[in-house]
Amino acid sequence: NGTEPWWKRSVVYQIYPRSFMDSNGDGIGDLQGIISKLDYLCKLGIDVIWLSPIYDSPNDDNGYDIRDYRAIMREFGTMADFERLIKEAKYRGIRIVMDLVVNHTSDEHSWFIESRKSTSSKYRDFYIWREGKDGAPPNNWGSIFSGSAWERDEKTGSYYLHLFSKKQPDLNWEHQPLRKEIYEMMTFWLDKGIGGFRMDVINFISKDVRFPDGAVHPEQVFADGSAYFMNGPKIHTYLREMNEAVLQNYDVLTVGEMPGATPEDAQIYTNPENRELNMVFTFEHMDLDRGPYEKWDIQPLQLVDLKKNLEKWQQALHHKGWNSLYWNNHDQPRVVSRFGDEREYREQSAKMLAICLHMLQGTPYIYQGEELGMTNVKFASIEDYQDIETINMYKEKREQGIPHEKIMESIYAKGRDNARTPMQWTPDGGFTTGVPWMQMNNNVNEINAESALANPDSIFYTYQKLIKLRKSHDIITYGSFQLLLSEHPYLFVYKRVLESEEWLVVANFSKRSEKLVWSDCDVEGKNGQVVIANYEHLEVNKKALEVRPYEAFVLSF
Ligand code: TEU
Ligand code: CA
Numbered sequence: 024n025g026t027e028p029w030w031k032r033s034v035v036y037q038i039y040p041r042s043f044m045d046s047n048g049d050g051i052g053d054l055q056g057i058i059s060k061l062d063y064l065c066k067l068g069i070d071v072i073w074l075s076p077i078y079d080s081p082n083d084d085n086g087y088d089i090r091d092y093r094a095i096m097r098e099f100g101t102m103a104d105f106e107r108l109i110k111e112a113k114y115r116g117i118r119i120v121m122d123l124v125v126n127h128t129s130d131e132h133s134w135f136i137e138s139r140k141s142t143s144s145k146y147r148d149f150y151i152w153r154e155g156k157d158g159a160p161p162n163n164w165g166s167i168f169s170g171s172a173w174e175r176d177e178k179t180g181s182y183y184l185h186l187f188s189k190k191q192p193d194l195n196w197e198h199q200p201l202r203k204e205i206y207e208m209m210t211f212w213l214d215k216g217i218g219g220f221r222m223d224v225i226n227f228i229s230k231d232v233r234f235p236d237g238a239v240h241p242e243q244v245f246a247d248g249s250a251y252f253m254n255g256p257k258i259h260t261y262l263r264e265m266n267e268a269v270l271q272n273y274d275v276l277t278v279g280e281m282p283g284a285t286p287e288d289a290q291i292y293t294n295p296e297n298r299e300l301n302m303v304f305t306f307e308h309m310d311l312d313r314g315p316y317e318k319w320d321i322q323p324l325q326l327v328d329l330k331k332n333l334e335k336w337q338q339a340l341h342h343k344g345w346n347s348l349y350w351n352n353h354d355q356p357r358v359v360s361r362f363g364d365e366r367e368y369r370e371q372s373a374k375m376l377a378i379c380l381h382m383l384q385g386t387p388y389i390y391q392g393e394e395l396g397m398t399n400v401k402f403a404s405i406e407d408y409q410d411i412e413t414i415n416m417y418k419e420k421r422e423q424g425i426p427h428e429k430i431m432e433s434i435y436a437k438g439r440d441n442a443r444t445p446m447q448w449t450p451d452g453g454f455t456t457g458v459p460w461m462q463m464n465n466n467v468n469e470i471n472a473e474s475a476l477a478n479p480d481s482i483f484y485t486y487q488k489l490i491k492l493r494k495s496h497d498i499i500t501y502g503s504f505q506l507l508l509s510e511h512p513y514l515f516v517y518k519r520v521l522e523s524e525e526w527l528v529v530a531n532f533s534k535r536s537e538k539l540v541w542s543d544c545d546v547e548g549k550n551g552q553v554v555i556a557n558y559e560h561l562e563v564n565k566k567a568l569e570v571r572p573y574e575a576f577v578l579s580f
Pocket of ligand 1 (some may be wrong): 084087088124167187222223280282319353354412439
């Protein structure tokens with residue numbers, strides 16, 4: 024109905040511009056390349072494009088280290104290109120959401136250059152400076168990109184905080200003049216007609232300013248859910264101030280990336296009455312196939328854990344807030360290789376994962392190439408990897424004497440470059456006429472947009488249909504969620520209910536055939552209509568059904 028916000032029924036497509044489409048043959052994706060692919064995205068049917076950062080940057084962390092918030096990265100093009108992208112997208116009914124990276128800047132940002140000059144600099148308090156202790160850093164915090172989270176600056180002998188790379192100094196949100204600069208910058212972009220912001224690690228911006236020694240590993244969340252820099256003491260104050268100062272004046276989408284946030288945190292962040300954010304990206308379901316210490320400790324996913332985690336988030340935010348729904352982004356390995364089967368059942372498992380995710384309540388995010396079933400990659404040498412997180416981790420673990428092969432297993436499973444190989448447009452590549460900044464995946468001749476568009480049974484058309492269904496069935500956006508067969512190790516079975524309408528979603532996360540008894544789903548005797556399925560010939564009207572390997576279907580009753 025009229026009062027419901029538009030983003031509850033939208034599907035967002037995430038573009039990592041560096042790897043999406045190169046228009047000028049320098050091997051690096053760019054804005055004109057994106058413009059040339061808008062008709063492809065129109066055909067898919069998406070409503071919003073989230074662009075990973077396109078601001079001026081030295082690219083230590085591929086744009087997540089911003090040097091000038093009001094300039095376009097040279098490799099990506101010009102402000103005129105950006106304004107043309109906005110116009111061309113708008114003409115096609117597509118909004119452009121920008122990536123707001125305000126927990127830190129690049130160390131080449133003019134604010135930091137001034138800040139480090141002297142302790143009396145006007146910009147000193149734009150960043151977090153502390154004195155060391157007996158020649159050691161101020162505390163034992165680790166950087167997410169390895170090593171200490173503190174870097175000693177020669178000029179003044181003080182240490183500055185960087186939760187990420189040493190070229191990404193953290194901004195000091197306690198300092199009101201900094202917050203004012205950020206709000207003015209946000210207004211600058213919103214006045215250009217963007218559709219909103221994805222906010223990078225936004226729940227890190229409030230820290231415990233006593234900077235106590237904490238968990239040695241930065242992402243470790245303490246048993247009581249607290250961590251030393253996530254969901255800090257003033258986070259809600261800052262988000263409400265940001266809303267008051269900027270966001271409330273625009274009808275835009277805001278999604279906060281929130282490592283360490285729980286459903287209870289999200290109930291506060293996404294409750295519309297709190298005027299904070301529309302939705303958040305949780306990491307909980309992305310942390311189920313790892314050890315307690317760090318993401319590189321690989322553990323096989325237990326489907327029951329995934330089902331229960333998604334159920335927790337669905338129930339916690341139903342009628343209270345709003346969920347984002349994702350399997351992929353530029354930091355995560357490709358889901359078909361991670362939770363599906365990239366070899367024997369690649370297409371079926373990719374479709375199953377899409378159906379299972381898009382039938383949940385929330386706004387779905389599709390990461391570039393997910394709609395093609397693009398897979399992880401295995402480069403032979405560490406030299407072929409570009410991601411600073413991977414490179415720093417490799418160096419650190421080699422110094423600890425961990426064998427190359429063991430580290431490479433972790434990189435193959437969880438490295439971020441899995442998601443950053445160039446988008447596969449045609450059987451011979453189609454990303455660039457030059458040498459791509461990162462090697463293309465060698466399965467491009469089989470997995471590419473051209474082949475997908477020519478094949479009516481491709482994964483692409485499953486995504487296209489899921490997006491269409493969302494537009495015409497309120498039950499997907501507003502129905503309640505009920506998990507069934509919660510202990511089943513291979514089948515993810517749930518219901519969506521809206522008034523008298525009932526949809527049953529069945530997804531087989533395994534290559535085994537699994538028996539499904541209709542009475543267990545209390546639909547016995549009712550003849551369901553197939554809404555969408557990834558196999559042909561669904562025998563519905565018997566007492567039980569053999570669910571085939573990676574089979575997924577939705578029945579409406
Ligand atoms: O990521 C936040 C973050 O914590 C990730 O680094 C994630 O924990 C890690 O990559 C898991 O392997 C955001 C951006 O999405 C990421 O690309 C940036 O590197 C990071 O912030 C710093 O801006
Ligand atoms: Ca280019």
